[in-house]
Amino acid sequence: MALWLYKLGRFAARRAWLVITAWAVIMGLVGGAAVLFMGPMSNNFQIPGTETQQMADKLKADLPEASGGTGSVVFTSTNGEPFTTAQESAITDALESVKTVPTVKDVIDPFLTTAAQKAGAAKLAEGAKALADGEAQAAEQAPKLEAGAAEIAAAKAKLDAAQAQLDAQKEQIAALPPGSPQAQAAGAQVAGAQAQLDAGMAQWQAGKDQFDAGKAKFDEGQATLAAKKAELTAGQRTVDATAGLRFVSENNKAAIGQIQFSQSMNAVTPDNRQLVQDRLNTLESSGVSVSYSKEIVEDVSELFGISEVVGIAVAAAVLLIMLGTFVAAGLPLLMAVVGVGIGVGGTMALTTVIEMSSISPMLALMLGLAVGIDYSLFIVNRHRQQLLAGVGVRDSIAKATGTSGNAVTFAGLTVVIALAALSVTGLPFLAILGLAAAATVAVSVLIALTLTPALLSLIGTKLISKKAWAKNSLSTAKHNANLVGMNNAQKADADEAADVARSARGWGGLVTKHPVISLVGAVIALVVIAIPATGLRLALPDGGSEPVDSSAFQAYSITGKNFGEGMNGPIIVVGSLPAGLDEASATTLNLDVADKLRQVKNVEAAVPVTVSKDLRTAVYQVVPAEGPASESTVQVIHDLRAEGATISSDLDVSIGLTGQTAANVDVSEKLGAALPPYLAIVVGLSLVLLILVFRSILVPLLATAGFLLSLVAAFGGVVAVYQWGWLGLIFDVANPAAVLSFLPIILIGVLFGLAMDYQVFIASGMREAYAHGQDAKQAVRTGFKHAAPVVTAAAIIMISVFSGFIFSHLTMVRPLGFALAFGVLIDAFVVRMTIVPATMHLLGKSAWWLPKWLDKILPDVDVEGAKLASITATDDAETPVSGSAPAK
Template sequence: MALLLYRLGRFSARRAWLVIAAWAVIIGMVGGAAALFMGPMSNNFQIPGTETQQMADKLQADLPEASGGTGSVVFTSTDGQPFTPAQQTEISQVLASVTSVPSVKNVIDPFLTQESLAQAKAKLADGAQQLAAGEAQLAQGKATLDATSAQLAAAQTQLDAAQAQLDAQAAQIAGLPAGSPQAAAASAQLAAGQAQLDAQKATLAPGQAQLADGEAKYAASVKELAAKKVELTTGQRSAEAATGIKFVADNGKAAIGQIQFSESMNAVTPANRQLVQDKLNTLDSSGVTVNYSKEILEDVSSLFGIAEVLGIAVAAAVLIIMLGTLIAAGLPLLMAVVGVGIGVGGTMALTGVIEMSSISPMLALMLGLAVGIDYSLFIVNRHRQQLLAGMEMRESIAKATGTSGNAVTFAGLTVVIALAALSVTGLPFLAVLGLAAAATVAVAVLIALTLTPAILSLMGRKVISKRAWAKSVVAHSKHDAETAGLSVPERAAADQSKEVRASAKGWGGLVTKHPVISLVTAVVALAVIAIPAAGLRLALPDGGSEPVDSSAFKAYTITGDNFGEGMNGPIIVVGSLPAGLDQAGATALNLDVADQLRKVPNVKAAVPVTVSKDLRTAVYQVIPAEGPASASTVQVVHDLRAEGTAIKTDLNVGVGLTGQTAANVDVSAKLGAALPPYLAIVVGLSLILLILVFRSILVPVLATAGFLLSLVAAFGGVVAVYQWGWLGGIFDVANPGAVLSFLPIILIGVLFGLAMDYQVFIASGMREAYVHGQDAKQAVRTGFKHAAPVVTAAAIIMTSVFSGFIFSHLTMVRPLGFALAFGVLIDAFVVRMTIIPAAMHLLGKSAWWIPKWLDKILPDVDVEGAKLEAPAPDAASHGTLGKQDATIH
């Protein structure tokens, strides 16, 4: 590998303009592709196959009018007083005008909605009064009907008794002799009595008919009153279900409007988002302040902000101090910018065909800048030292590429593999993120190996300042004077002795003089820093994590203060109703489901929203007690799903959850589950690669253990700052909350790669000194002395670049920037430059032990570039300088 890279470096130096032209063409092609094919980015973290995605697909199919994204608009009066009627009217008019914006489906006017709710409430109260009056009137009518019925029954009884008497008389008359005067007189009397009785019966019939009509009307009234009672009860239950939902604050000083889009929020273009804001911002002149939820404001089209520029400025300052010339310092920066331009440009070009989260190009930008600067710096630094030692320029470029470039290739490979391994998590957005960043790092490696040598060839001696040249001449003269008259072996021995004395000084010497104290102190310190990591809680960001002065944060805060925090993160429940229901039955069943949903702890309201035309799919909105990222809301999501089993058993309704709040919980849970296997893959990978490179068992174990220490310490710092709020004023953390869900898994991949970078540059120098005959303990000091300056500069540069993202305009990136900056700082200075040298000094020769059978089967990757170490013509005259050149810096 070293020989191949040597030839690549020599070719790039000799054909500099050809290499530069090739990269210029690539830049032009990537830039053109980005301009032509770039599409909108999103923050869609859905995972196919989850319940939230299944329910979202069901809604799209069964209730398309209920699908699509929703954003909130929070109105407040500028003077802090309740809205005036004129302001309410203007808000309603402006909200109505928003429906003219493309992709806006509908708006919910807070004042019209609240008025409708008030009217419905008044109507329910009036209905209750009417129902009570109707029941009283019905009771009175029932008493009258009962009295009339009793009178008619008494009259009928009298008539029946009279008829019985007449019938008895008729029987007596039948016993008299026919034709007798007595019989004739009795018959006449009987006929008169019967006629009178029949007349009385005739007068009773209309009363009976009137009673029957009254009873029929009463029955109809009872039925009508029962229907009104059911309707009133349904209305009362609906009102009770919606009690926890308000659109206008009780004090009249704040109101929430909602905008429903015809497509998902991820598909709403920045132009349409801005059109919505432009229309609503006209209310400023009416004394109304408008703030928007995170969903409406979220524009991820901008990648670079002031904070990122400041981070690069610090990196530039470090380069200038280290390299001593603007030209030399500018080269690593230029290489990083070119690499980032190609890597991020290619990523942006793919956004038209691949759904990509906003953090994907941001991570690629962050890593591309950091590793791009460092990788180029390693080669430039090696080249400068070789030039100062007297090596011919192009030979120096080729050799720097074959030695430091070899280490750069391996270091870059570890980062690329760690990032690409994010694909095994089964999370599509994370796979895209990892591959985008891995591709950018790969480009940075290629640029360091080709474009850096080409430009170094054109720069010539200007890569070193005149002062550095003069200092080198003086040092060479002094060295020649001190070693004058000595033989070559004696000169080598003198140089060796001088190098040993020098290596005992500085930080490396201090650590190796007191290895036990250094090791124990560093490990204990990292363990203490890692303590907060035990309380790590994962979630996706909400409006409460936005900057304090942002509109999204204000909207989130105003909503929480006036309507309850749960209004910032409603949970959507989708119900599958049984077949055969009519409208009334579906309504009653939906209310039964809502009643059961409200039994879940920390549920403030649960209200049926709509039902499909076939009455088979229903939507319910659940308002939790706290915000979407709070621990209680996460528990509410789990409890609602658990309650679904009881709802299915009791009501024969299957329920599932969807919406952003439930989706965030699912994503966080999935990411948490993916963390252990991914960590195992990365740790296993680190052991295999380091065994291959260092041909040792204990060195890889130490390197991996150090990485784990760095990792948990970085987690501890993130939890302390972003979850507990420590130093929140410094890091602009106004509303501490759960840690970004995918931060841990990204941090593992990135920090592993970067930690292995420093491990390679530190330990390879130690191994080279040991292989060249130095005592194992002394080799630790020698290797540390050679590598420490460039590793220190590289770590400061990388930390500076990452630190710039701590105050990024994209708040989602901030904790990630902090985690990477803090992790790199700890890993470079505490683990690689304290724990590793202390532990290896204690281990001595056993640090390089490897089973013979394993040593035989391992391929020789020659990461130190030993095959290129042919003696230079003036090596003997330069002694120590030549020997130092053989070490990777």
């Protein structure tokens, strides 16, 4: 590998303009594609196959009017007093004007909604009074009807008895001789009685018909009263269900409006979000303050902010101090910018065809800048040292590429493996994030190996300042004077003795002189720092994690204070109703379901919101007691799902949860489940790679153990600052809460890759010294001495770049920037520059032990560049550079 990279570096140096032109064309094409095809980014962290995604898809199919994004607007009076009538009217008019914004489907006016609720309550009271009057009237009529029914029955019985008596008389007459005077007289008498009885029967029938009509009217009234009572009962149940759901505070000093979009919030363009704000910001003239929820004000289209620029400025200062000239300092920065331009530009060009979270280009930007600067710095610094040692420019470029470039290649490959492995977690947004960052790192490696040598060739000896040349010339002269009279072997021994003496000084010498104290002290310190990690709690960010002076934080805070924390994160429940329901029975069933949901602990309100036209799909809104990221709300999600079994068995309604609050819980749990296999894959692949690089078993194991210490310490720092609120004023953490749910898995991938970077650079120097014949313990000191300055500078640069994102305008990025900066700080200075040299010094020669059977089958990648020692600059007829700058 070293020989191949040597040839690549020499080719880039000889064909500098060809290489530069090729990269310029690539950058132009990528930039053009980004401009033409860049689409909107999002913070949608849904995972296909989860319940929340399934319910969201069901809503989109069955109730499209209930799908689409929703944002909240919080209104308060600027003087802190209750709203005036004029202010209420102004808010209503402003919200009505929002309906003209493209993609806005509807708005919920807090005052109109509250007025409708009050009118409904008043109408309910009137209906209840009318029902009571009707029932009282019916109660008065019921005894009369009962008496009339008894009277009619008695009259009928009397008539029936008279008829029976007449029928008996008719039978007696039938027994008399026909035509006899007695028969005729009796028949006439019976006929008169029958006529009189028939008249009485007719009169009774008329009375009965009248009674029946009255009874039917009474029964109809009773049915109407029953229906009215059922309607009023349903209305009262609805009022009871919505008791915990308000849009205007009790003191009339705050109000919440909601804006429903026809698209998901991820698809709403920044221009349309701004139009909504422009329509409502006119209320300031009416003495109304307007605060917007995170969904409305969040703009993920901007990557760079002031803090990120400051971080890069610090990195530039470090480079200038280390390398001495603006040309030398500017070269790594330029390489990083080119790498980021191509990597992030390519990522942005894909946003039209791939739904990409805003953190994807941000992570690519962070890593691209950090590793781009570092990788180029390693090659530039090696080349600079070789120039000062008298090596020719192109030959030095080739050797720097073959040695430091070898370390860069394997370090970069480790980072790429760690990031690309995010695609095996089964989480689409995380896979895209990892691949985007991995591609950017891979581009940075290619640029370091090709474009950096090309530009170094054009810069020539101007890479080093005249002052540095003069100082080097003086040092060389003194050194040569000390070697006068010695043969080559003696000079080599003298040089090596001087090198050994220098390696015993400084931090490396101190650590290796007291390896046990250094090792134990460093481990104990990291364990103490890691203690807060035991309380790590994960969630996705909400408005409470925004900066205190932001509109989103104000909206979150005012909502929690006036309406309850749960209003910041309502839970959407979707119910599948049985077939064959009419509207009344569906309403009753939905209220029954809401009653069941409201019985769950820490649920403040559960309200039926809407039902599909076919009465088969219903939506309920559940308001928890606390905010969306709280532990109790997470438990509410689990309890609601557990209650689903009871609701299904008792009411024949199956339910599922959706909405951002439920989705956050699902994403966090999926991420937690993905951590162990991801860690196993990353560590396993990287161990294989490191065994290949260092031809050792213990060095890769030490590297991995050190990484685990760095990781838990980084977690401890994140929990202390962002979850517990320590140093909150310094890091602008006003509302400590759960840690970003995908921070651990990203931190594992990125920090492992970067930790292996430093391991490669530190240990490859030790391996190089050991391979060139030094004692194993001395090789630790020698390798540390040569690698420590550049690793220190590289770590400071990386920490500076990552620290710039701690105060990013995207608050989701802040804890990630802190975690990476703190993790690199610990890994570089405590693990790689303290624990590793102390442990390897204690291990001695056994650190490089490798089973013979494994040594035979492993390919020799020559990371230390041993094969380059015998190469001379033959194809350029190049003469070595003297100890001072060449004459112009």
